[in-house]
Amino acid sequence: MTLLLAPMEGLLDFVLRDVLTRVGGVDRCVSEFIRITGTLLPDKVFLRYIPELRNGSRTLAGVPVRAQLLGSDPVSMAENAARLAALGPEGIDLNFGCPAKVVNRHGGGAALLQEPERIATVVAAVRRAVPAHLPVSAKMRLGFHDTGLMRECAQAMEAGGACELVVHARTKVDGYRPPAYWEQIPAIRAAVALPVVANGEIWTVADALRCREVSGCDALMLGRGMVADPGLARAIRAVDAGLPGSDPVQWSDLLPHIAAFWQLVCDDLEPRQRAGRLKQWLNLMRRRFPEGEAAYQHVRTMTDQRAISAWVAALQEGQATTAGGPVPAGRSAAAAA
Template sequence: MQLLLAPMEGLLDFVLRDVLTRIGGADRCVSEFIRISGTLLPERVFLRYMPELAHGSRTLAGVPVRAQLLGSDPVSMAENAAFLATLGPEGIDLNFGCPARTVNRHGGGASMLQDPENIARLVAAVRRAVPAHLPVSAKMRLGFDDRGLMRECAQAMVENGACELVVHARTKADGYRPPAYWEQIPLIRAAVGPQIRIIANGEIWTVQDALRCREQSGCTDLMLGRGSVADPGLALAIRAAVVHGVPAADSVAPIQPAAVPWAALLPHMQQFWDWVCQRLTPNQRAGRLKQWLNLLRRRYPEAETAYQQVRVMTDQTLITQWLALQRCQQPMSAGVPAPANLGQ
């Protein structure tokens, strides 16, 4: 079983990637999408989105990170992919799933799912442009407005060089509204053949969700997004359930407590805050912690109180003092590393 951390613009960036991979359970990450819009991007842009390129394309915890590109022009995508390949990424992933209105208005992301022929041209151009040993994968949704072209789109990706597909089991029109239609993924599997790794994604918040997803999708491998942000120990808990042979039929059992207790999470939250203060501009810092606490409320009762306390804070010093107080009230063992330089 492979468990991947999803690319999530403005949320699962290099700071949170490193924190979550330190907690453990993930086999690989995918960077936030790097938008390609007709120009050859300089090295500093790739490093800004993916500082891990300066560390062997791995988080400081040692987990590989694959770079994701988003664009619609085959020539420009191929040129940028070729340059990116010289920076040593673990692989290159192509985004055919972003539902953002701005992205789709400019012909990128999920809007590409309306044109399998352009998908074919783009994937083929990128595959030709990068060394043969470098994996080229793709992430897709079930379609744009409907699922009518999902098989053709998947075939266009695979037949032109994609070695792996992540399938977010919703259309662009579905957005992020539950449910995810995991039962549609076997239709894509049948269309592309068994030799291609298919990874299921979408609406996996708990171990129970993961077990149902594996059963309905027929996929061994999963990609975790907001579920891992809300429950940083989710990947570890899924692994434990699979190792111990928990059957999918038991997935209707009550939701278990988060795998990482709140007190054990606080040092990681401190690490996250230290790196946010080191790497992000002052106007971004408080919002990033509030964003994470907001999602943590789904799995941690303590996060509700924490969020209500922090949501009115804007001063970095006050938030730092607040975090120190939380850790004093719930002592934890040492061992969380000091902030590190993740690149320029």
């Protein structure tokens, strides 16, 4: 089974990519989308989104990172793809799935799912603009208002030269509301000869196995589920290899990674962003770990960087406390159950 780490604007950026790929189990990452309008972006913009370009387009753990572009103008997309290609990315991915209103209003992201012909033009322009050895893939949703054009959109991406297709199994109108309609993906698989990757609502190993069965895809893309449970990819791999009894990643295993994340946030992000990023991650991890709930409740009102740094250090040493008592550093109660 191939496991990809999804791009998530404002959440799954280079900092979290670095930490999650250290935990392990991920085959490839995709960057947050870089929005292309009418401007030829300088190298520094690409490097800001994908600092891994300085490391052979790999995270420090050695996992490849594919760069994602979002735009609707074929000429501008091609020119920027060519400039990006000169920096040596693992590949280029094209975003036809973003549901954000500001993006769709300007004809980008999921808005293009209403115009398969334009999709083919954009993909073909990018494919021609970059070296033949460089993979060009695409990500789509099931449609904009409905699924009526999903096959045509997938075929347009294939006709334009895409080598792989990720399908987020919801329409633009669905947003991120559950469920994901994995049962729609086989129709897309039947319409193209491309490898298809299933994406959407994979929170647990059971979800991953069910998604594979329903969609028919041996490749999955993990998003919020991997952020909430950084050991998810490893756990899926263990079951896939017939080792369901393998020891899952515990809260205590994550403490060094939380500390590393906080250090990276402090080193690389603006001061106003730092506390919020830690709270954002803990807020998702409390879905999986009772200790994450206690940690989140403690830091959610904190803003002082020095105080948070001291708390993170104490967390590693098993001495961090909350108003309700100590935040345990031991084995997750959920896993123990």
